[in-house]
Amino acid sequence: MTEYVLKTIQLSEHYKSRIVLDKVDLAVPKGSIYGFIGLNGAGKSTLMRIVTGLSFPTSGTIELFGKSSESEIIQARKRMGSTIESPGLFPNMTAYENMEVCRLQKGVPGKDCIPKTLAIVGLQDVGNKKTRNFSLGMKQRLAIAMALLGDPEFLILDEPTNGLDPMGVVEMRDLLRRLNRELGMTILISSHILSELNLLATHYGIIHRGRLVEQLTSTELEEKCQQYLHIKVDNPERASVAIEQQLHTNEFEVLPTGVIKLFKYVKEPGKVSSVLVASGLQIEAFMPMGEELESYFASRIGGVKHE
Amino acid sequence: MNNLILAEWYKLRKNMPYRVLCLVTLSIGILYELFQLRSDASNVSSMSLFVKALGGNEILTKLAICVLAAFFISSEYANGTMKSTASIGCSRGRIYTAKVIVFTLGAALLCLIFPLTDVALGSLLYGFGHLAQVSAVEYLYRTLGFTVLFAAAFSTIAALIAVSLTDNGKTIGVSIILFLFIDPLSKKLGAEFPWYQHLYNNCVFGLFSVPYEFRMSSHDVFMCIMAPILTFVVFGVIGILVFQRKEIR
Numbered sequence: 146m147t148e149y150v151l152k153t154i155q156l157s158e159h160y161k162s163r164i165v166l167d168k169v170d171l172a173v174p175k176g177s178i179y180g181f182i183g184l185n186g187a188g189k190s191t192l193m194r195i196v197t198g199l200s201f202p203t204s205g206t207i208e209l210f211g212k213s214s215e216s217e218i219i220q221a222r223k224r225m226g227s228t229i230e231s232p233g234l235f236p237n238m239t240a241y242e243n244m245e246v247c248r249l250q251k252g253v254p255g256k257d258c259i260p261k262t263l264a265i266v267g268l269q270d271v272g273n274k275k276t277r278n279f280s281l282g283m284k285q286r287l288a289i290a291m292a293l294l295g296d297p298e299f300l301i302l303d304e305p306t307n308g309l310d311p312m313g314v315v316e317m318r319d320l321l322r323r324l325n326r327e328l329g330m331t332i333l334i335s336s337h338i339l340s341e342l343n344l345l346a347t348h349y350g351i352i353h354r355g356r357l358v359e360q361l362t363s364t365e366l367e368e369k370c371q372q373y374l375h376i377k378v379d380n381p382e383r384a385s386v387a388i389e390q391q392l393h394t395n396e397f398e399v400l401p402t403g404v405i406k407l408f409k410y411v412k413e414p415g416k417v418s419s420v421l422v423a424s425g426l427q428i429e430a431f432m433p434m435g436e437e438l439e440s441y442f443a444s445r446i447g448g449v450k451h452e
Numbered sequence: 453m454n455n456l457i458l459a460e461w462y463k464l465r466k467n468m469p470y471r472v473l474c475l476v477t478l479s480i481g482i483l484y485e486l487f488q489l490r491s492d493a494s495n496v497s498s499m500s501l502f503v504k505a506l507g508g509n510e511i512l513t514k515l516a517i518c519v520l521a522a523f524f525i526s527s528e529y530a531n532g533t534m535k536s537t538a539s540i541g542c543s544r545g546r547i548y549t550a551k552v553i554v555f556t557l558g559a560a561l562l563c564l565i566f567p568l569t570d571v572a573l574g575s576l577l578y579g580f581g582h583l584a585q586v587s588a589v590e591y592l593y594r595t596l597g598f599t600v601l602f603a604a605a606f607s608t609i610a611a612l613i614a615v616s617l618t619d620n621g622k623t624i625g626v627s628i629i630l631f632l633f634i635d636p637l638s639k640k641l642g643a644e645f646p647w648y649q650h651l652y653n654n655c656v657f658g659l660f661s662v663p664y665e666f667r668m669s670s671h672d673v674f675m676c677i678m679a680p681i682l683t684f685v686v687f688g689v690i691g692i693l694v695f696q697r698k699e700i701r
Contacts, residue, residue, distance in 0.1 A: 229539070233532030
């Protein structure tokens with residue numbers, strides 16, 4: 146049976162008459178990297194804020210590490226690290242001092258953990274520079290380092306790659322993957338850079354206008370974002386017959402535009418083109434294609450029609 | 453709870469506005485003594501200057517608490533650190549209590565800097581001296597003790613304003629208006645409504661200058677102990693209730 150680190154049950158949040166979260170049933174399995182996808186204002190941060198105790202739901206409940214009473218959830222938050230929205234730092238303190246405040250609050254024994262954690266996020270050499278002079282990327286890294294203090298079992302990161310340079314994004318991805326694989330840390334991460342999530346997440350949740358539209362695993366997503374050969378020929382009917390009879394497959398579809406989407410032989414395009422040419426067909430377009438997370442996401446929220 | 457208090461204490465020690473306030477108060481204390489030296493040094497003692505300085509300390513105490521509330525409590529909303537604190541895995545009640553304890557302690561220390569500088573520097577320059585009406589040492593301990601007690605009471609009021617408004621500027625503005633204008637306003641209202649006059653006379657604002665009198669009746673002593681303690685408890689509890697329901701943005 147799957148163990149869940151976080152479950153929300155019919156979680157709703159209303160601001161006056163505006164529905165920000167609408168009966169959200171989200172489940173984050175233990176050991177997963179859960180990519181939380183949604184447009185700005187879809188409700189991602191609101192949900193994360195409720196889980197971290199910064200906001201209160203209008204209705205519904207949350208279950209954190211299997212605990213659902215208020216006092217138990219507060220205790221369970223000790224096993225969690227988070228960075229929500231902008232990094233919360235004391236501008237007149239150095240990175241070390243900010244970490245020290247966090248260490249004291251969490252009750253982490255010994256100061257050795259501070260330089261170690263700073264090194265993990267690449268901030269070991271910032272010295273006595275005050276955080277008000279940090280770039281957004283450095284602030285983001287420091288916020289993540291603070292979230293990592295005390296070795297949490299569950300990490301909640303709201304848009305953690307905001308402000309990071311391309312190398313920083315790669316390093317962050319590697320770090321999160323390492324934390325997940327080596328320490329078994331469960332990670333709930335929201336990002337608007339879907340290609341980033343695509344390389345990282347094992348599970349996805351798509352939220353739109355406060356409603357959780359879909360939850361799926363990366364395997365399920367891969368199946369849905371199937372690769373295919375995009376073929377345009379002068380006679381689609383003859384091409385269909387040729388594919389059926391000579392390639393022995395019916396895993397294709399002919400679109401009203403005459404384009405054929407062939408889901409087999411994606412890795413053997415030469416074989417397909419040979420059959421089509423041998424059948425006397427004139428090839429106008431021939432290329433491997435596949436739906437990316439972006440287009441799948443757009444289709445789920447109604448931005449682009451999913452064929 | 454200990455972790456939270458330690459963290460708050462660390463924050464206070466590293467808080468730049470707090471350091472500046474301490475330095476400014478210390479400088480005012482030193483300058484006050486040096487001005488006395490210039491004007492007339494023949495007839496003064498440390499204690500006579502201390503008695504004069506207490507009037508100024510009343511305003512200084514209130515101003516310092518207002519500024520500290522803004523920069524120690526409200527600013528945590530502005531820089532987002534309140535989010536980290538609130539999601540740490542401790543109840544909001546504990547978080548607020550730890551914050552108010554350290555804030556009160558910081559405010560009390562701040563309020564002692566000016567009078568203690570006066571006494572210390574005055575003693576060096578003019579000698580400790582004595583007071584005709586009351587034992588100088590007893591008066592010193594009493595006024596300093598009550599200053600701490602009233603500073604604690606004012607701190608919980610300022611802390612409540614700070615967590616409610618969550619903005620430095622608003623906190624400074626509202627708390628200064630409240631702390632500085634409540635006395636003249638209350639005198640006018642008290643003249644119109646006797647019940648209000650009675651209420652004001654028995655609250656921390658009305659009682660603040662009573663311990664600075666040379667003679668205090670046992671009723672005065674009782675009221676000057678009970679009023680700040682009750683204010684501390686009542687405003688502390690209200691502060692916890694407000695903070696528990698507060699969305700942290």
